[in-house]
Amino acid sequence: MIYCYFECAFAGSLLRTIFDFNMNRFLIIGLGNIGDEYRHTRHNIGFDVVSAFVLKHGGFFKVDRLAEVAEVKWKGKTFICIKPTTYMNLSGKAFKYWMDKEKIAIEDTLTIVDDLALPLNKLRMRGSGSDAGHNGLKDIQLTLGTDQYPKLRFGIGNDFPKGRQIEFVLGKWLPSETPMVEQKIAKCSEIIESFAAIGLAKTMNMVNSLDFT
8 A cells, every 4th residue: 555655656756746847838830931042031030039049048050850959948938939940841851850750749840931911110929820821830830730830920021012022031130120129039039048937928918019110
């Protein structure tokens, strides 16, 4: 009887440890394309946000399967940060591999992505939502079989002539846009921390009311 008590107590303690371990682990996915020609373009803002977050916390990336990967810690939380090396159209492959490998729940993932439909002075956070024509999100949704995963959308605006969308999205920021972009990138690092610390709902309420100047 005593043996059973200690065995059950140990099992319960182990389960709580595993639960706490998984509850404090997050997967942060920055979407973008590999290659110097895409570096610091509007379409690669997901890469830039994740890179800034990792730099802020003293981490570094290494090339691993399907992605450049960094692990950073903050206030008892662990963040597995990835920049897929699959190119944008196959982002789901990297997302699912690292989510499964690290045993992270889908609700504890955060995908950072550029958004044409949002003006440059806005960010938007949601726990679900369609791909809105974004090829990276489209592949993630196809791979996961759901659009129910948290996203942080970084507004890039749509100030381009008719028929020039591709050039705009794959273009670099204008000098006049850079100060606001840098301000938003810094805020995104705080948002990632908030997401882990107080959850999606409270963070979302804060993010969606922001207006950058």
